[in-house]
Structures are given as C-alpha cells and as structure tokens.
Amino acid sequence: MTDPLAFLAGGGEAAGMIRARDWSGHPLGAPETWPAEFRAALSLVLNSPESMILAWGPDLHFFFNDTYFPLLGPRLSWAMGARFDAVWADAWAQAKPIIDAAMAGRSERFVDLPWQLDTDRGARETWWTFSYSRVLDAEGRVAGLFILTSETTGRVLADAALKESQAALEAALGELRDLNGTLAQQVEERTADRNALWTLSSDMMLRCRFDGTITAVNPAWTEVLAWRPDELVGTTLMDLVHPDDLPRTIDGARRLSGGERLARFDNRYRHRDGSYRWISWAAQPGEGVIAAVGRDFTAERARAVALAAAEEALRQSQKMEAVGQLTGGLAHDFNNLLAGISGSLELIQTRLGQGRVMDVDRYITAAQGASRRAAALTHRLLAFSRRQTLDPKPTDANRLVAGMEDLIRRTVGPSVVVEVRSAAGLWPALVDPPQLENALLNLCINARDAMPEGGRITVETTNAWLNERAARRHDMAPGQYLSLCVTDTGTGMPPEIVNRVFEPFFTTKPQGEGTGLGLSMIYGFAQQSGGQVRITSQVGQGTTVCLYLPRHRGAVAEEVPQAGIGAPPRAAPGETVLVVDDEPTVRMLVTEVLEDLGYTAIEAADSGGGLRVLHSDVRIDLLVTDVGLPGGMNGRQMAEAGRVKRPGLKVLFITGYAEAAVFGKGPLDPGMQVLTKPFVVEVLGARIREMIGTA
Template identity: 65%
Template sequence: MGALMRDHDWSATSLGPQERWPPSLVTLIRVMLNSRQPMFIAWGTDRTLVYNGTYVPMLGARHPAALGRPFFEVWPEVRDEVGALMDRVFAGDPVHMDDLQLTLHRNGYPEEAHFAFSYTPVPGDDASIIGLFCACTETTRQILAERRAASERQRQQALLQQMPGFVAVLRDPGHIFEYVNDAYITVAGQRDYLGRTVREVFPELADQGFYEILDQVYSTAEAFAARTLPIRLAGEDRERYLDFLYQPVRDEAGAVTGIFVGGYEVTEQVRSRAALEESEGRYRTLFEAIDVGFCIIEMKFDAANQAIDYRILEANPAFERQTGANVVGGWVSEFAPNLEQHWFDRYGRVALTGEPIHFENSAEVFGRWFDVRALRVGDPAARRVAVFFSDISERKRMEEALRILNTTLEQQVVERTTERNLLATIVEKTDVMVMAVDLGFNILAINKANVDEFDRVYGIRPKVGENILDLLADRPEHQAQVRAGWSRGLAGEEVTIIEDYGDPERARPSYEINYRTLHDDQGEVTGCYQFVTDVTERLRAQAELVQAQEALRQSQKMEAVGQLTGGLAHDFNNLLAGISGSLELMHTRMQQGRLTDVDRYMTAAQGAAKRAAALTHRLLAFSRRQTLDPKPIDVNRLIAGMQELIQRTVGPAIAVETVGFSGLWPALVDPSQLENALLNLCINARDAMPDGGRITIETANKWLDARAARQHDMPEGQYLSLCVTDTGTGMTPDVIAKAFDPFFTTKPIGEGTGLGLSMIYGFAKQSGGQVRIYSEVANGTTVCIYLPRHYGETEDEEQPARQAALSRAEQGETVLVVDDEPTVRMLVTDILEDLGYTAIEAADSAAGLKVMQSDVRIDLLVTDVGLPGGMNGRQMADAGRERRPGLKVLFITGYAENAAVGNGHLAPGMAVLTKPFAVDVMAARIRAMIEAP
C-alpha cells in the first residue's frame, strides 16, 4: 500500500505533491500504514481519502480508484449517515460508535454493512481542524451472526412457548431462571422468575425435595424424570401432581451449564382417578344392595369362535336370589348343563362385537323368565360381559294370560268358551292388581284386586269406562303421581317401578308396578296395562332384617361387655379404696396439723380417680351402639390403649403380650368395631385356655401377590394383619370350616351366642379385608384379621385443652348450675365463684326452668342430662330457650357423649362435657362458651 501511495499522482488532488504535505499528515500516514487495524484519513475541505491495506476489503471493487479522491465521491451512498458525523469532527468534536449500519454498493449491489469506529479530529498549525483520522472495524459478519443466533433463539423460544407442557431453562449451579413459557406461569402463577434462583422464586419448596433433585442433576449430569409427583405451592391447601423431566444442558465441551425443565400438570387426572375409585366403591355398594341380579361372566369359544360356555367371575347377592344358585367361580356347563344355546350365542356376540343387548327369555333349567341387559366390560381380549337381570316369571305368566285374553277376546265374546271364563277367573281372582287404560287415561279393564286396593287407599271404586285422572281431580298431588306413572307406559316405555301410593290418612302402601304397552294389529300404541304387587311387607321385612342384624351386632357386643363386669368390679373396688383411703388420711393429717403428707395423698386420690374415669370412658365407648364409621387409625396405638382392658377381661391366669410392627401401615376402619373384634378374639382365646396360658397380639405389614391373594381369597395388594394367638386347645378342621357361621358355637347352651366370629368376619369383609384361622388341636389357634392399607395419615389423638392461667369472669356474668347431685353442684359452683362468676344453683329441672323463666341474668346454663322433675336436661334446656332464644348450654354427664343428648344432635350454642372432668378443663370450657358468638 505504501508503494501504491508513492506511485500515486497526488498533484492532481487537493493534497498536492507529497513534498508539500504537512508533518502531521505524514506522521498519521506512517502510523496508519504500520497498523493492522483498518484506518483511513479524510483530509482537507474536500475530505480527500487516504487509507491503509487492511481498509481495502471494506472498499471492495472501489479500490484502488478510491485513493486520493474526495470521501463522498467514493462513498456517495453514505453521505446522509456519515456526513453529519464528519461535520461534527471537523468542528472539533471526536465521534465514537460501536455499531453504525450502512447500505454500501461496493461490490456492484447494495448490501448491509456494520462498522465500529472512532473519528478523531486532526488540528493544523493554527489549531483549526484540517483533517479526520479514523480507526475502524467492520462488524458486519459478527452482527449478522448474532442476529441469526438471536433469531434462532427466538424461534426456539416460540416453539417452547407453543408447547402444551410447561417449560423452563435454568443456568448455573444456583439454578437461575433464564426462560419460562406461558404454560409454566399458568401452573406456578405470576412470579418474578428471570434472573432469580429457584430457591428465591419458590421458597415454599424447601421441604419437598425439589432443590435436592436439581442439585443432583447438575452435579451428576444425569436426567431425572418422575410421574404424578406431589407438589404444594404457597397459598394452596391441596397438593398438585406433576409429570416432569429435569434434563442437564451441556456446552460444546460437554460440561453441564444448566437444566432444562419440562412437563405437564396431571392434578385433574390424579383426582379423577381417585374420584373414579371412590365412585367404583359406591357402585360396588349399590350392586351389593340392589334387588337386580348382577354378574360378570367370562366367555369360552371353540376354534370356530362359537360360544360354548361361560364362567361366573363375580356376582351380587341378588344373583342367588334371582337364580336360586350360588355358583361364583363355576362354569355354566358344570351347574346347568342343559342351558339353552341361545344364552351362549347372545352373550358371545356381546363379547365379540361390544354391542350391548336387552332381551327377555326363559331359562328352562331354572324354570324362570328373565329380563336381561348385557354389555362388554374390560379389555375386549378378555371377552368378559356384565349381565343385569330380573326374574320376571310372575309377570310373564300374567302377560301370557292377558295376551291370550286380548287375542281371543272376540272369539270369547262370541263363543263364551270355558277358556274365556278360566282366563277371566285367573285375572279376576289373582292377588296381582291388573288395570288397562287407553291413550286418554280411560279405564279399559280392571280386576277386582285393583278395585279393592284403589278403594282402600283412595276411598274410590273405579269402573271400566271411567277416567283414572278424573277420579283424582280433587287430589292434585295424587293425580300428578298417577299421571306420571301411566304416561311412561303410554309413551311406549316398558318399565317397572317401586313407589308409595295412596292417601296417608287412609293407607299409603308400597307397590311394585310393571307398565306394558298395548298395540293394535298394525303395531300402533292404543293404551297401556299394569301389573301391581303390594311390596310393603317385603320392604318392611328388608328393613327389619337390617335392624335385626344391627341388634345381633349390639347383642354380641353386649355379651362381650358382660365378660368385663367381674374384672371391672374388682378394679373399681381397688380404685375406690385408694380414693377413700387417701381422703381419710388427708382429713386425719389436716386435723393433726401435719400438712406435709397432704399433697402425697391428694396425688394418689387424683391418680386413682383418673384411672377410674379412663375405665368408664373405655367401657362406654366400647358398649355404645353405632353403624360403621371408618377413620384412618394407627392399629398399634389402638391395641396399646386396650391392653389394660384386655388383661382385666382375660384374668391374671393368662399373660397378654403385644408385638407391634414398627412402621405399621394405617388402616381405614371403624375403631369401635375393631376394638370389639379384638376383645372378642381375646375372650375366645381365654375360653380355649381354662387352665391359663398366653395370648399374643401381633401386627405386621403384608404384601399379597397374586398367588398369596388367591390363597387368602382376597384381591392382590398391600394389607396390615392383626393376629391373636393362644396356647389353648385348638380347633379341628370341621370346627374351622363352620367357625364363621352365624350362631355356630362350641360352648355349652347359654354360654355363647355363636355371633362373635361371624360378626368379626362381617366387619372385616365390610372393611375390604378378610379373616383367616390357623389352628392345630392341642397346639393353639391363631386368628388373623387382614385390613387394606390406607394411603394417608392417621388422625391425631385428641388432647384435652389446658390453660396455664384460667380466665376470670367479667363483671356481672352469671351461670345457672342444675344438677341433682349436691357434690357435683357444689364443685361446679365453687369453680365458678373462684373465677368471679355469679352462680345460681337448682337441684332439679323444675327449679332450673323456673329460674330461666324469670328476669334474672343468665349467661350460661350448666346442667346434668339425667334430672328429676319431669324433664331431662336437654328437654329443660329446650324449654328454657323458648324464653331465652340463643341461651348457651353446657351439658355435663357421666354417659357417653353421643347418648347425652338423646338423638346425638346438639343445637348451635350447645356442648357436652363428660364426668369426671378437671377443674381447668371445666373453667376453660365455660369461658370459651360465654365468649363465643
């Protein structure tokens, strides 16, 4: 470039010959030529261009003609952008820019170019600016590369933004948020993410394990994936569930620089599955209770895909009632070898095609008619069919009689045949109520049974030709009910309903009503007929059966209570001796003035009183009557609470040992029923060891695989076992086979109901578990109750509230105390007066009600439940509230809490405190009730 400059004719330029160049220009040219950075000089008023060799690539095809020419003759296209900048420099103001974008035509076409440069003014001898010196760098490639990279990042982020799942990108070991998509914000909420660490954004995850997983992925470079992982975010009272992936992000050298986070929220799916399981449980209960027969069958086909047999996999109790057979697990060919082929064909078609069917047909082998609905269930390859059916034999017999009567009516009228009389007699004499109406609700036919029943429940005797709705015109609610039933039949719906009909002042029985449509010869609907059966007694019998079962359960429980009385009487005598003796010694020492031993006797009396209270509370809780109330419980804790009761029941000749498994799973059962079952097993064990022995109560966690589940006749899964083992006489195989049968007992007459093991079996099955007996004659017996594992936490035991400092009454606050026991009344009154309350005493309900009906101030009523004076405590409180609405009432009682108020329901502003009670508990409860709104 230096040679090119020396050979250039500078005399034709504004610079003139080289020998006349000023020293400053010569110096700058030397500096420029010896530099590797692109540089140029713009000199003089026309800003003549001089440049070095590394500037040449920027000129492109304009070199070498650009040398010595005015700057804007070389670069005319940049005059607007660069001209103003050069004017500033020639005015003495240096200019620096990191990025100047220009459009250049240096290679014959316009192209985008970027430069970083510094314009430095060059002063002359008179200090005026005579030139411009520029050191520059073309950054076009760098800028365009960065732009492409940014565009690629934007494209990738746009793709991530469109993903249906949540996405985040974390960098550095501190897991700093670099990017989150909208789906991530939708899941986690609006927060300040970018530039902050996960720990800063989500402090609530400190104890949930997510920080540790992120640290592990970053340090080990191994991805982590999880499904349905629970997470609890701030401000949320329920857990969510996530499917997610932590994937390490590496640089070009393979080092981990961050973590890619992606996944989906599956909370609704998890909750839906839980709801589905709950729904399935409800439907299972429904199918166990309904009168409609239900079963699931597995079809068998030959090589030609012809259905040849099926097996009953599952059936509800109504199945046996409807068919008269208990055949779960058996093949039809085994118990009904002559069953018609059409049953196999129909069920086989459902299993193969998945198309549900509804039909009515007879089964000669059972001698019955059935109304059947069938649909495929489960995996089609399993070829299983769910079948719902009802025994319609009686209805079919009646329909056949009516069909014969209907089809031969004209012939019967003409010929007056014996057959007509016979059929008419059948319809007229049967107990089944029959009626037919036309489309206008006019009666076409009605038998005597129906007329008599209509008269009994409505006081009306309908006749053929009358309108059934007009007969009930003055009773609109009954008319609407009758219209609704008949309208379904007249609309073509063949349906069976069970419903109450009739005037309650006369009679309102329950009926099973079958509606069937009447058609003419062309198939058009002309009316409807019904068969009606009074099922009041049947429904009452079913209700009485439920009550009888509950009575049997309570009887069995009370038998166990009877076993406790001897031991309890002995223990109470010991406790009462401790209480009375301590009180006498306290009295003696106080008379003697020796107060040092009083505290010791007082502590002994209080301890004995508390143990007596614990015994009565346990006995009351055990003997109360209730239905199953399942709760999550710790079985080990329940056993520990009963150990003293069990030891007293079995007596001192028998040692009781408990072996509780550490880490025992919770169970979802009724604790009262489980206590009942455990106590009865221990009583049975005691009776098997008349000469004494050992009872071992043991718990364990059990995982039953498919094989073990089949052996135990239970579903596969996780269970906990509660086993009671004795060293007694044992059982023979015959006795074991009958042990769970109701009323079966090996005890002498009058010494046992035979209900113990049968009730335990029913409780275990109803709780989703099983009971099994393992026994050898002369070597003892083990009875194990298996209960399904509960996936959740157990309930904490209630801890009685205590207050270090008892709150005192406010001025004028008054409490009415009603109790027929002077000692209790005195105790409560002293507590109230010590705390500053005004106490009013009454010894019976009549006196208490008289006070409440006066004008005296009463802030709280404290009353026993069992009172003399014609009313109990609840009745007295209700009567008092008629005069004082909203009066707050605290019942104190020695009975179990759910028996304290009659029906077990307390009105708002009422509470129960059981005797005996601690002074601070009584005081705290009184203060809390008075202050409550």
Template identity: 65%
Template sequence: MPMIITDPRQHDNPIIFVNDAFCRLTGYDRTDIVGHNCRFLQGPKTDPDDVTRIRNAVAARERIEIAIYNYRKDGTPFWNQLLLAPVKDAKGEVAYFFASQYDVTSDFAQVARLQGENAVLAAKQADSTERLHASQERLKTIVNTIDTGFAIVEVRFDTDDRPLDYRFLEANPAFERQAGVNLRGKWVTEFAPDLERFWFETYGHVALTGEPANFENYAAAFGRWFDVRAIRVGDPADRQIAIFFNDVTGRKHAEQELLKLNETLEQQVHERTQERDRLWRNTQDIQVVIDGRGVFQAVNPAFTVILGWTAEDVLGRTVFEFIVPADEGLTNQALQHARVHSLPTVENRYRHKEGGFRWISWVAAPEGELIYASGRHITAEKDQAEALRLAEEALRQSQKMEAVGQLTGGLAHDFNNLLAGISGSLELMQTRMQQGRLTDVDRYMTAAQGAAKRAAALTHRLLAFSRRQTLDPRPTDVNRLVSGMQELIQRTVGPAIAVEVVGTTGAWPALVDPPQLENALLNLCINARDAMPDGGSIIIETANKWMDERAARQHDMPEGQYLSICVTDTGTGMPPEIVARVFEPFFTTKPIGEGTGLGLSMIYGFAQQSGGQVRVYSEVGQGTTVCIYLPRHYGEVAEDEGMNPVTDLPRSEQGETVLIVDDEPTVRMLVSDILEDLGYTAIEAGDSAAGLKVLQSDVRIDLLVTDVGLPGGMNGRQMADAARVARPDLNVLFITGYAENAILGNGHLAPGMAVLTKPFAIETMAARIRSMIEGGKGNKRS
C-alpha cells in the same frame, strides 16, 4: 279358467288371489301379481273409456262384463273378455271382486275378417260358393276351438209371445263340454224338462227385444253355475240368439268356500270376544283400561269388589284421584313407562271408597293409544309381611335382651371390681392422710382415677352398642385425623406390626364425631393386632365411595356419597360363620378375661348412629378388612385450633356468672369449684323449675351448664329453650351421662349450644366453659 280375486276394501283394490291359468295367460309370476292393481295389464292401445267403466263398476260395487285390450308381460297385446263380479259377505256387504278372463283375440279378429269378407261379397256379389264355404269352415274352426262355449239358439213362443222352449241350432264343443250333453238340433225340454223358467224368460226377452243379457245363474238340471252373455242375431223374425257360455262352477265353489271361511273367522272372533268378556266379568283380579294421561276408560266388576268404587265413580277421572298421595310419584313413573313398553310389576296403594287403602300389584301393556292393566290385590300379603317383620324385630329384641341378661353377672363383676378399686383407694387415701403419710396418697389417687376411666370406657362401649351415646358430629377431615393418630396406633400395636396410612387424594369431608371415630379406629387396630400374634402389617386406607342403588342395597345403607375408612390386616382371618356374628354384643373369640365382645358392637352402633354403615370382609389365612362408611359433608372443614390446658386459660372478667343446674349435688359442687378456680361467679339449682326461675330473673347469666335429664317438670333442653325466649343469646353447655340424643336434637344442636359427656376431665370441662363464654362474647359483638 284364468281368474283373480281383488279386495276393494284396501287402497287401490289390490289382487289377493290368482290362479295358474291367469299366470299362463298373462306371462306374469304370482309374485308379480298379488298385491298389485290390474293396471299392469294396460298398455298404449288400451281404451281409457273401458278402464273408466271398470273403475266405476268397482266403485259402485256392480257387476261388469267387457272386452278390453290388454298386454302380456312380454308386451304382446290380446283382447281380454273380462267378467268382474262383486262377492258379498254374510252381512250383504261387498267383501271382494271375482274376475274371470278369456283371450278372445282370435274371435275378434276372425269376426272382423268375416265381416269384411261378407261386406266385399255383398258388394261384389261375385264370391264363389267355394270361398264362402271356406270362410264358413274357418269360422267353424274358430268357434269349435275356443274355450268359451258358443251356441245359436232358436226360441219358440206361444201366441202371446211367451217363451215355451228353445233349441240349439249350433253349439261348439266347448259349449257341449260345459253342458255335458250333445245339444245340436235338440229342444231344451227334451234333455232338461225341469230347467228353471229363468232361462226361458231371459232368452225369450233377448230374442223379442234385442236387448243383450249378461248374467250368472245356477242350472239345477246340470248341477252347475254358468256365466252367460246372450245377444240377438239374424232377422228378428227368426227369434234367434247367440250365447257365449262359461262354466263358473269352480269359481262359485271357491266363492262359497271363501264365504264359509269368512263366516268361520267371524265366529272365532265372536267366540274370542265372548271369552274375553267372560274373563273381564269373572276374574278376581282388577282389569282396567286407561289412556296415556291415566284417565279411566273401563274397569271390570272386580275393581268395584276390591276397591268399592263403581265404574260410574271412576270413568273419565285419572288414577291419581284414587291412589294414596305418597305413591303418586311411583305411579307417574309407571304410567310414563307403560305408554311405550310393557310394565314390569309395580305396587301402589288405592284408596277404598269406604276409607283406608288397598295394596295393588300391577302389570300393564300399551295397545295403540290405550294401556291395558291387570292388578292383583295384595293387601293381605303386605299385612302378613309387616306382621312377620314385627315378629322378627321382637325376636331380635328378645335375643338381644337375652344376651344382655346372660352377661349381666359378668358386667356386674367388672363394675364391682372397678368400684372396689375406686372405693378402696379413697378409703386408704383418707386413712393415710389421717396418719400423716401423704407420700402414698398419689399412688392411691392414680389407682382410683384409672379404675374410674376404665368404668367410663366400658359404659361408653355399652351405650355405643345400643346407639345411645351422645354424638357431636362435625365436619371432619378424616385424612388429617387418621394421620394424626398414626403414631399413637403404632405405639399401641407394637414394633412387630407395620402401620401404613393411605389417604386418598381429594378425600371428601365426613360428618362425624371425631373422638368417637378415633376410638373406633383405635379399637379396629387393636383387634387387627390381636389377629397377628406373630407380627404383620396394618393398612389404614380412606376412599371416596359413591353408592348407587345396587351397591347401597348390597351394603344395607341409603344411596349417596360416603367416605370410607378401611383397616386391613394380614392376620389369621375368620370363617363366614364367625364374620356373621362379629357385630353381636358380647361375642368374642378371645379367651375369657381378654375381651368383652363390645368393641365391634360399639363401632357398629357408632356407624349406624352417624348415618353410615360398617362391613367386614375376611378369609381364613388371608386376613381381614373392616370398612366404616360415613356420610359425606358438603362444605368446608375448619382448621383444628386445638384445646389449651386449663392452666393456659385466661381468668374470668369481673362479674361473669355461670348457672349450674343438676340434680346431683356432687356434680354441682365439682363444676362450682372449677368455676371458682377460674374466677367466675357460680349459681346452683337442683331442678329445672329452680333453674328456669333464675333464668327468667334479671340476674346476669353468661353461660348455662345443665344436665339433660332433670326433675322439676322439664328436661334440660326444654328449660334452655324456654330461657332463650327472654335470653336469645344465652350459651348452653349440656352435660349428660346418658345419650338423650332425641332430646338434644339427634346431634343437631342450635347455635350457641354444645354437649359434654359424663364423666369428664376437669381440664376438659374448664376449657369448654371458657371457650363457650369467649365465643358468646364474639357473637354479641358481631
């Protein structure tokens, strides 16, 4: 039986199933049929009214049986006996339409021809019995060869016109095949005594009224479904009907299987929905649904358990109302990403309803206009990580203090040696002066000064390691600084080592303390010299470096622009285990007495405090490269003006006064003597209280020279700031033997302020005092 199934729920009611018999009937392949509307069967002679009736039946979800003129794929027409019936789902709604088709072209042609012949015979009444017999035989042949069951039935009624029985006057082979019995001449009650009353009532109604009947019904006596069309024929008094009969049991079974399949699918969907609901309710992870603007649409119970907020608290509000403000930028970026793509793990902090916050690790994916997100509570892991970090920091500090403790004796030995040289030289100077032997005084004075300078250098290295030296960062042309040191470095490393400077064109300025950078560069070159006992070469190279996120992470430094200064040697190189320790304080590979182990530690501390980084690259037998990365300065660099020696400085103008505040009398005496030599008036104060009293008086003060660490209730910076309330143009020179960098503003001093580190040369102090007073006059004039 040719048959198809269509889906009226889809646009244009497309065919979703077709059997082989339909393909044979129409000549089309299954790929030509599935997904298309039945209109491809229509042609030039198809009656539009028939098409309209079919469409109306589909729209009304009603059954229809109709003969319609259709066309095969090769263009040949045929009369199609179409039965179109709705198929309902478990809810009683039409899910599909089932259609069976029969080619009844020959039936229509023969019937038309017979009708024409009978009309001619009736008109002429001259047709012979033989021709009538032949015509009947042809009709019989047609009826006996069609696949549709056909029968002529006589209905028997009681005196009240109630149908009692019916018998088959004629039945073609197709009818008998489908019924399964020989029916001709038999009353139904003879072979199917239990047949349902429906059949009797329906056929009786057709025979009495002449109203055709089209129906499908199950005949229990035969165990089959039948599709039936019944019409009254002949004289109404004869109570005879013609029946077109089709066994549709296979199609009904297919419909039932389809219905079972739908029920199974619905059950699976229901079970999956229940499973999802159970997971939503019972999981310990947060589950939320938000829209593209971050507005909560749904939250699961775990949301309330972890964060305290109920669904009523959050639905209709955005996520940004509940996260920690510092995480809003990160969360907004994640939301923009999750609108289009699955979101990799992102962590942020949500405020708890009762105070505090909780760390949540999220994954999310978009689905339509919504975003489905799952969050894991990781506050405990974060707390553990922080505790671990603090423990590691404490361990590092402990190790550092242990290293310092282990070497305290060595440092004490070095300082005692230096102090012995200084004190011994002074005592001998005093003795020789008392003896009048002044020719030896210069020798002892030189020894004392040398020992004092070595002690100061050792102190600076220790402060650099602890990142406590006082820095005076200024915009610096590093190419110019390195070129200016090339001759000094060459003399220091000796003629056996070639020194080459490669300055990149267009090098960025760096924000750095120039003397400290010079010191670090000289230390690196001395280390390189020591790694090449048989000679070699040193290359000092500058370069502009842009550290993106990945490079910055590898170098353990902030992302941004840096100037690099790299010192490369052709020496012996170092294995990885030595490279890993080169920045440790007091670690050295040199023999005892030839190195303190503070050189690279000092450079490391200096680079870190300057906002940069230092990295070592080395391979045994291939040499070593040490690179210092310094933050780029955005701006111009002033030309070097140099520093004139004290003998070239102009003397003080009449009345210029300097206030010296220091709790060390020796320092006050030294600075006062320098000022008197230059013609200044010097006023001394031993603490911040006495100094501020002078500053708040009407005494003329052209420059304040003060220690940073002072007794009297205020430090030097606080005293200077208090004095500037009444004296806004006051110039201040801070002198310090320690690096109270936080007190001084972490290297960012206000205009008119400068810093000088103890111990200092007299010439340096004199030049700095003169330059600041001259600069102060220029500021006042401007």
C-alpha cells in the same frame, strides 16, 4: 410421590380386593408392574356402573368390578386374578368356543343366552345378554379379553309367563285380534268359546279405552268387587283405583298406549263396601282399546304381610336377646369397677383413722384408675347405643391419621409394619375428632391382635362416591363419602363370625382379654355420625374394616398448636358462675373447683331456682348446667329462657349423654358448649376460662 396403584382409585370393593391380594408368584406379577394398557383397561372396568369383566394375559386371568359381585356367588372370595377357566370351570365348555372366536377377532354379542349358574343357593337356570371382544396392546398384539354382561333372566321369565298367559287367555282376548278365519263355522265356534269364557271365568276381564273409559267387563267383576257390569260401563276406571296406586296406574296406561304389553301389573280396586282388593293384571293394547285380565290376590298378599310381621317379630326377639347380653355384661364389668372404687375409699377411711397417711396415695390412684375405666366403659356403651355426646367438627382425616401414626406404631409394636396410604384431595368429614381417633386406634389394636406372629397393617383414606346400587350393598344412602379403612394380614374370620362382630360383648379374644365393645362402639359412632362401618374378612388372608363418613362441604380450620397442660388460669375479680345440677355431689364438686380458681359460685338445685337467679340482677359470667333437671324445664330450656333477659349468656352444658333436649333442636347456639361427665378438674377449669375469656 406418585401412587403406583392410582389406577385403582374409585374402584370400590373390587379395587380393595386387588390391593389386599398377595401377588407374589402370580404370573402377572405385582400390580405396580402391570402394563399401561392393562392398567387403563382395568381402571375403566372398575369404575363402570355396568357389570364388566377383563381377562388378561395368555392364561386369561380374571378381573371384575363391584357390579359383577352377585354373579360370582361362592367364587367371589377367590376369583380376583384367578384363571378364567378356573373361575368358570362349570361353564368352560360353553364359554371356550365363544372366547376363542373373540380372541381371533370375531367379536360376538349374544342376547338372552341360557346359562347354568352356580350361586350360594345352588345351581339355577339363568339368561344373559353379553358381548365378547379382544383387547389389543400398543403393538397390536392380543393382550386380553373384555366382556360386557347383563342378566336378562327376569325379562325372559316374564316374557315366558306372558306368553303362557296369552295362550291361556287367547279365547278371552280373541275378539281384540284380527281373526282371519276362513270358515263361518269356525268363527261361530270361536265366538261361542270366547263368550263362554267371558261369562264363566272367575278372572276379571276388561276392555277400556286408553283414557280409562270402561267399554266392557265380565260377570266376575260382580263376584270380586260386587259392582254390576251395567254400573261400570261408561265410567272411568281410575275412579275405582286406590289413590296411592293412581300415579302408577296412569303410567301403566301410558305404557300400554305406547304399544307395550304388561305381563304383570298390581294395584288396588275399590269394592262396593268401600274396602280395597289387590288385583294382578295382564294387559295388552289393541286398536284403540286395552284388553286386560285380572285376578284377586288379596288373601295371598295378606299372608305375605303376616310373614313379614313374623320376621320382624323374630328380629325384635333377637334384639332383646342382645339387650340381655348387654345388661349382663354391663353388670359384671361395673360390679368389678365399683368394687375397686368402694374398696379403695374404705381403705382410705381406715388408714386416715389409723393415721397412716403414707398409704392413702396408693388407694386414691387405684380408685381414680377404676373411675377412668368406668367412664371409658360408659362411653363405649353410649357409642354402641348412639347416645354418646359428640362434638362434630370439620375434620381432615389425612391430618388426623398423620397425627396418630407414631402412636399407632408404638401401640402395635415392632413386629407389625404400619403403612399409611393417604388419598390426595381427600374430602373433609363433619365428625368428632377424638372419637374418630379412638375408633382408628381400636381398629389397629384389633388388627394387631389378629397377627400374633406379626404382619402388616394398612391404614388407607379414599374418596367414595356411592351410586344407588353400591349404596344398597353397603346399607347406606347414595352420595359422597370419605372412607377410612384398616386392613391386616392376620388370621381372618369366617362369615358366621363376621356377621356377629358388631354385637355387644361379642369377642373372639380369650376370656378376660376383651370386653366385646370395641367394634360395637365403632359401629355406634359411625351410625351416630351419619355414616356406616363395613367389614370384609377371609380366613387366613386378613380383614378389612372401613368407616364411611359423609362428605362435609365446609372448610377445615388450620391446625392450632395446643398449649401445654398446666394449672387452669385463675378468675378475674368479681367473675361469677351459676351452677345448676340436681345431684348434690356434682354440684359440690363443681362449686369447690370454681372457688379454688377464684370464681364466685352460685348454686341452684333445679331449673326453677336457676331461672330465678338468671332473672335477677346478679352478675353472671357463665351458666354451668346439667341437661336433665327437675323443676318444669330441662337445662337447655332454662338457658334459652335466661337468654331472653341476658342475651349472649354463655352456657356450658355438663351431661352424661346427648339427651334429645340438647340436640333435638339441632346444633347449639353460639356461646353454648358441651362437656361430658365425668370430666377432669383441669379440663373443667380450662373450659370455663376459655368460655369467659381472658381477664
């Protein structure tokens, strides 16, 4: 079935805003009904890296792309689809004559036009270069207005600053210009002025050839850098430039030799004592020479660096506050869970002593439930800290979403409509499928909770190719990503809440109804997978949370039907497993599971004992080992040392988190797998049988 909104593909966040808006009652109607000319023009705008606007219909309803976002300031949240005269009400008197002329066929281009612009930080004076042109439909009627715009404020201000600098330095740089003075007295006066400025100025003045050879410097060089003019004339300017700044300085000289003026150019020059000073230059080319004036701003830069350090210290303080919240919440939740486990064990002991075995099953069930909740909490904490054990595999997100659709519908209930939009040709991702499923289910549950009266959840997959500008906006590296977005029509959140939702233990739910780890877990999972998670929300209009995962170039394996869960198959005669773990309880439990399944189990409490067994002639079909071990080496190092004598030794690492010892060297070798603690007995038995192979 053809997607009626396919023209929005690749349109970024702006396209998402169009999809998310309720168009009922809008003069243009629903996007599915928009004319072909409108959809084609809008697709061009949305996919352009340049800042573009499309205004459509007699009322000029306003549409824009991602690159235009910064221009809208406080209008961004409501401008999509609004009337042009409403979006730019404060500049309508200036804009309307230009628009009327363009709609009449008199397209215009304006260069460096001043414009008073409202932003989040108040009004400011800006300058713009833009063009207005009308858009005709298939029958030649005027259907809309197209605007291509770019802000030139920086260049205009730089030019103004350069002009002021040139005016102030006119006397100093005057001998480099052709002074067509007509009176000798005027020439002498100007020469005297120039000489006085050259001699008395505290700014460094320079004349050099395009190859960097210094032809003249004023006495200020001695004041700033302690070099005498006679020591510098005839030498190469580049010899004084800091090595790290040399490529930029050479490029600046190349630009000057091409006739370009530099309003400001900063680099470091070597003082006579070996230290370096930051100098800010204004320079212009002349006949075969470069004339430049520089000012020492080392002290100002040091103050800026100190300010940046203070800001970093503040961020670290905020991180420590978050850690305090994390540990406090962790202690509270784990104390509750431990109380359930220890209390159940005490009651089991009491009832067994009383001979009341009928009650034991109930207490065992309670203890197991608390253990599972503790394991889930631990996994969420590890995901938040990006230390959880992930098992990334090439994953088809469309297939994963389709497999979860029924579960999501049952979870959110009948009052919530679930819509799935799967992009054709979706790129695969290298990700842990169960963790991605967990993240998706968490997002859908959050969306349901934001719609107490019911509503709609949209799960959408798309391919996203982020250029440098879009990547900076998302705090990601440029490149290709697949995105998995969950959008609801719920209550939404104000910006101050959106800015905190990824903090540990922060929740908008009533006390006792949420741990505040759901979104922080998703954030940690996305970061650990090499991706990002981003959220947009507006009070009363719902929320969109998007997971961005890097594109995987490999193929995705075909789905294999899973066999039903049952008792693990038993061992073949003689099959032997070496168990290495420094925790006696874990070692005892694993050994008893193995013996119940018919395996011969050999135990070792540290890496040294395990390696001695591996270097012996005892039959070993599989090594089951913890990662963090005493004895001089960790579990992975022990396994690799054991493989020297036993090439192809199969190894199952059991670990509570992804220690650097396991994954610091990159992916695991063939024949090595990871199982996360705590684990279900049946899962352990099945994994051992799978790794050893069918007897």
